[in-house]
Each structure stands twice: as structure tokens, then as C-alpha cells.
């Protein structure tokens with residue numbers, strides 16, 4: 302019996318084979334080093350599947366019939382690992398299509414929980430009993446399992462940050478950014494450049510969407526296009542600005558398409574583009590051709606200064622304007638709680654209630670007797686505000702109302718005060734029947 306444990310124990314034929322394998326390994330690593338960064342080898346599966354099973358042939362027959370996909374293409378999907386960061390409006394359709402099309406391994410990263418206001422667009426989550434309130438990552442993983450049990454889907458129920466991103470993302474071949482904030486966008490971009498992973502990135506807001514594949518085939522990264530984060534005040538998200546349900550549906554579906562194109566290496570010579578979508582305009586789609594990698598890019602340029610992940614929330618000045626207020630711009634004597642205001646209103650103490658939300662929001666719900674002048678219009682319409690005593694100013698979360706009180710006081714309205722926490726606090730502390738949006 303031949304001892305395979307030591308080279309000394311090998312037969313001449315075995316020694317020849319060992320040498321050949323070593324040679325092939327060396328050739329493979331040389332080819333990998335030469336290959337452009339676009340070529341995607343599975344980062345995680347050392348033993349790729351080489352044949353489809355009969356159930357797989359039946360399941361993916363409509364793919365297999367197409368020469369553009371065929372068995373080779375289907376096997377590439379089967380052997381790929383794709384991670385989707387964000388299981389919201391974009392991530393939902395993207396994950397569903399990737400699972401349905403037969404991507405072998407998926408990861409879904411999201412720290413948030415499913416809320417009823419998500420269901421208008423985040424179609425991977427449902428109103429089924431028990432589903433509201435679970436983490437989006439878990440809900441998405443369960444939906445993937447229902448759709449395609451053969452797809453191995455890992456739920457990462459965490460907030461992706463500088464401490465965990467490199468390790469987490471390195472386990473996947475392609476990264477999909479389906480999130481909604483600048484800090485995560487820069488984080489994911491930098492991590493993809495450092496890990497040399499293609500990044501399929503999209504955004505959707507109101508009626509508009511954008512999509513690009515970054516750091517792919519020598520193309521630009523997100524920082525090449527947007528070297529500096531935008532000022533926080535210029536950033537709006539869906540909970541502030543709204544979004545038509547189907548808009549992230551279109552963009553997230555296109556992200557799944559771009560993942561397939563990356564995995565199958567479709568149109569390798571196509572230049573990088575920024576795809577723009579506008580739901581109510583003609584043409585609905587436009588593509589802007591992008592320049593290549595920028596030599597001065599801080600993360601992907603030849604003199605890159607970013608060699609490790611940074612503190613992205615601080616860099617992006619991520620002030621939360623879209624959630625319950627923690628901002629305290631005003632001194633305590635210029636603020637009242639919702640309960641004190643409720644008591645004064647019940648006692649019919651004369652006052653003026655000024656609601657500074659946009660008119661579309663005022664139309665959703667408002668407190669009795671409120672007048673509406675949006676914060677954005679206040680400077681131009683200040684003459685419409687009577688000099689009442691006192692003036693209470695309210696908004697949705699209690700942020701804009703504080704800025705409006707500051708402005709009013711500077712304009713001579715010395716009795717203006719803000720309702721702490723806005724209408725969200727009203728609903729939580731005074732009237733649970735008051736609608737929350």
C-alpha cells in the first residue's frame with residue numbers, strides 16, 4: 302500500500318502529478334494577479350459546483366435555453382456569493398431576484414426592524430402575523446428561504462460600520478449597496494476598494510433613482526465621482542422626502558441585473574455609466590457615460606491616502622434630521638412639552654399654533670386650530686404671522702420648529718416657543734389616536 306502522507310512515499314506517477322498540480326497552481330495565481338479587478342472568482346467557495354442537478358435544470362430551464370446564460374452562466378450564478386447591504390426598498394427586489402435566479406449564496410445586512418411604513422415598497426417583508434417588528438435581515442432571509450430553499454442566505458443583523466465591514470464583505474464576491482445614507486455609502490465604497498470587490502450601488506428618492514457599478518474593470522469608485530460627502534442639510538431620505546413605492550423597485554431590480562452582468566462578465570468593454578431614472582419624466586431612463594478611475598482619488602488612486610476604514614458618521618456629519626429630536630437649539634424657557642401645550646389648549650388659553658411642516662404633510666394630519674406656514678417659506682411669509690402671545694411652533698419631530706422659533710424671535714416674535722418632540726411626541730404622550738407617519 303502506498304503511503305500518501307509524505308512525498309518520499311509517493312510513486313513516480315504521483316510525484317509527477319504533484320509537480321503538475323504545483324505548476325498549475327502557480328499558473329493560476331499568476332493569471333489571477335494579471336486579471337483585471339472585474340473578474341470575479343468566488344471569494345468563499347473553494348469547491349465550485351461543476352454540474353447542475355436535475356431539479357436545477359428544471360428550475361432554471363428558462364435561463365439554460367438562452368445562449369447568453371446557458372449552463373455555464375447558471376453555474377457562475379450558482380457558485381457566486383453576493384451580499385446586499387440594506388433590506389429596504391432597493392434591497393427587497395434585489396434579494397428576491399438574486400435568490401430566484403439561482404445565486405448560490407446571499408448575505409443580507411440590516412440592523413433595522415420591519416415597520417408598517419416600510420411595506421409600501423419593501424416587498425420582501427409582509428404584514429403576516431409576527432413579521433412586523435422582526436429584523437429586516439431575518440425577515441429577508443426567511444423570504445429567500447421560502448422562494449428558493451437551495452439558496453444559502455445569511456442574515457447579518459447588524460449595522461455595517463468600520464469595525465465589521467471588511468471582515469463581513471470579504472466573504473462575498475460582489476457587494477450591493479442598497480442603503481440610504483451617505484456614511485454607509487462612503488464606508489461600503491472604501492471597503493470595496495480595499496477588498497477589491499465590485500460594488501453595485503443605487504439610490505431612490507421620491508420619483509428619482511440612480512444606479513452605477515463602481516470599482517469594476519478599472520472604472521471609477523464612488524469617491525472618484527463624489528470625493529467629499531454632501532453637507533448633511535442637503536441630504537434627504539425617504540422618511541423625510543417620501544418615495545413612490547415602485548421607484549426603488551425598479552432600481553433594486555436593476556441592481557440584481559447588474560450583479561448578473563458582473564458575475565457573467567457581460568459586455569466587458571462597455572464604459573462605466575451612471576444610470577438616471579425619473580418616474581414621471583420622458584425619457585424615463587438616461588445614461589451618463591463616466592470617466593475612468595480618477596488619479597487623485599483618495600481611496601482608489603495611485604497615491605491613495607485612505608488605506609483603512611474611517612469614522613464615516615463623523616465625516617459625513619450625520620445629523621439625524623429624520624427622527625425623534627435630540628437637538629436642543631433653544632433654551633428651556635423657549636420650549637414647552639406637548640402635555641403642557643395640551644393643558645393650555647384644553648383650558649382655552651388664547652394662543653397661536655403655527656405648524657411649520659410642508660403643506661403636503663399638514664394635509665396628512667394637524668392639530669385643531671393650527672395655521673400652516675412651512676419653515677422653508679417662513680422668511681417670505683413672515684408678515685402673515687400675527688404677533689400673538691404666546692405662539693407655539695410645531696413640526697413633525699421637533700427639529701424645524703426649534704429653528705423656526707429662533708428665526709421668529711430674531712424677527713421680533715418674542716413669545717414664540719417650540720413644542721418639544723413635535724407631533725411624534727404629541728402622539729406618544731398626549732393622544733395615541735393622533736396619526737404617526
Ligand SMILES: Nc1ncnc2c1ncn2[C@@H]1O[C@H](COP(=O)(O)OP(=O)(O)OP(=O)(O)O)[C@@H](O)[C@H]1O
Pocket residue numbers: 386387388389390391410411412413418419423437459460461462479480481482485538539540541549
Ligand atoms: N450601515 C448600515 N448597516 C446596515 N443597514 C443599513 C445601514 N445603513 C442603512 N441600512 C439599511 O438600509 C435600508 C435602506 O432602506 P430604505 O431607505 O428603503 O428603508 P428605511 O430606512 O426603512 O426607510 P424610511 O426612511 O422610510 O424609514 C434600511 O433598512 C436601513 O436599515
Ligand SMILES: [Zn+2]
Pocket residue numbers: 521522523524525526594595598599600601602
Ligand atoms: Zn476612486
